Amino acid sequence: MPCTPDTTSHPCFTEKAAQSCGRVHLPVAPKCNVLCGYCNRKYDCVNESRPGVTSGVLTPAQAADYLDRVLEREPAIRVAGIAGPGDPMANAAATLETLRLIRQRHPDMLFCLSSNGLGMPPHLDALAANGVTHATLTINAVDPDISARLYTWVRDGKVVWRGRPAAELMLERQLTALTGLVQRGIVVKVNTILVPGINDGHVEQVAEKVAALGATLMNIIPLHPTHDTPLAQVAEPSPEAVGEARRLAGAHIRQMTHCRRCRADAVGLLHHDRSRELAPLLRECAQ
Ligand code: SF4
Ligand code: SF4
Incomplete structure (x- = not known):
C-alpha cells in the first residue's frame, strides 16, 4: 500500500494550513480536451479571478525556473500545482516533464493536479512515479443525462463526441481516474460546479459515488456565469442553495468551504494571492 502524502500542509485540503502554507499554479497546460458549458478561456482580465485565466503560459523548463524564483519571494509555498489554463492531461507531455523537473529540484514539495479526468487514465502510473x-x-x-447538458463537446484523440455519448465517455474516464489515483495513494478532491436547474438536485448522488470510490474531499463551487458561454444566462446559485448542497453532500464526504476559485497562475x-504582483516575473520567465 503506498504511503499517504502529508496533507496537513496543503492549504486546500487542510483549511488550517491556509494561514501559513501557500501554493503556486504553474501554467504549462494551455490546451483543453473538452468544452465545459461554463468555460471561456479567452479572457485574461486582472479583475477576474477564476480558473482558466493566466498572465502567461510556460514551458516545463520555464516553469521549473519560475518556481525557483517564486520560492525566493514566497517561502511559504508548500504546493506546486498545475491547474490549466486548459487541462493538464490534454498537455500530458508538458505536465509530466514539469513534474519530473520539479521533483528533481524539490523532493519535498507537494504536487497537485487539477483535471477534468478525461485524459488521465493512461498516465496514472506516470503521475504516481x-x-x-x-x-x-x-x-x-x-448521470450522463445530466452531464450531457454541461459539456458542449469532448475530444478523445481525433474523435469529437457530443451529447450523451460524450457524457458517458467522460464519466467512465473520470471514475477510472478517481479509482486509479486512490489506488496509487494520491489524495483526491472532487470539484463539482453547482449549476442551478441542471445538477443542483444531483450533488448528493455525486458525493455518495465519489466517496465510495475513495475521494477524500468535495468542493462544491457555485457557477460563475461567464459571458460568451452556453451557461452565461444561468443565474449564480444563492449562498443558501450552495449551503444546502454542501449539507446534503456532507453526509457522505467532507466538504471544502474555503475555496478561492484561483487563477491558473495563482x-x-x-x-493573499500574489498573482497580479508576480505577473511580470511570470511573463519574464515565459520569454
Ligand atoms: Fe475550461 Fe477546465 Fe472545462 Fe477545460 S476542463 S473547458 S479548461 S473549465
Ligand atoms: Fe485551492 Fe480552490 Fe484555489 Fe484550487 S481553486 S487552489 S482548490 S483554493
Whole structure:
C-alpha cells in the first residue's frame, strides 16, 4: 500500500494550513480536451479571478525556473500545482516533464493536479512515479443525462463526441481516474460546479459515488456565469442553495468551504494571492 502524502500542509485540503502554507499554479497546460458549458478561456482580465485565466503560459523548463524564483519571494509555498489554463492531461507531455523537473529540484514539495479526468487514465502510473501527491477531479454529475447538458463537446484523440455519448465517455474516464489515483495513494478532491436547474438536485448522488470510490474531499463551487458561454444566462446559485448542497453532500464526504476559485497562475497564500504582483516575473520567465 503506498504511503499517504502529508496533507496537513496543503492549504486546500487542510483549511488550517491556509494561514501559513501557500501554493503556486504553474501554467504549462494551455490546451483543453473538452468544452465545459461554463468555460471561456479567452479572457485574461486582472479583475477576474477564476480558473482558466493566466498572465502567461510556460514551458516545463520555464516553469521549473519560475518556481525557483517564486520560492525566493514566497517561502511559504508548500504546493506546486498545475491547474490549466486548459487541462493538464490534454498537455500530458508538458505536465509530466514539469513534474519530473520539479521533483528533481524539490523532493519535498507537494504536487497537485487539477483535471477534468478525461485524459488521465493512461498516465496514472506516470503521475504516481513523478510524485503527484494530490489531485482534483471536476465531476459535475454521475448521470450522463445530466452531464450531457454541461459539456458542449469532448475530444478523445481525433474523435469529437457530443451529447450523451460524450457524457458517458467522460464519466467512465473520470471514475477510472478517481479509482486509479486512490489506488496509487494520491489524495483526491472532487470539484463539482453547482449549476442551478441542471445538477443542483444531483450533488448528493455525486458525493455518495465519489466517496465510495475513495475521494477524500468535495468542493462544491457555485457557477460563475461567464459571458460568451452556453451557461452565461444561468443565474449564480444563492449562498443558501450552495449551503444546502454542501449539507446534503456532507453526509457522505467532507466538504471544502474555503475555496478561492484561483487563477491558473495563482501564487501565494489562498487569502493573499500574489498573482497580479508576480505577473511580470511570470511573463519574464515565459520569454
Ligand atoms: Fe475550461 Fe477546465 Fe472545462 Fe477545460 S476542463 S473547458 S479548461 S473549465
Ligand atoms: Fe485551492 Fe480552490 Fe484555489 Fe484550487 S481553486 S487552489 S482548490 S483554493
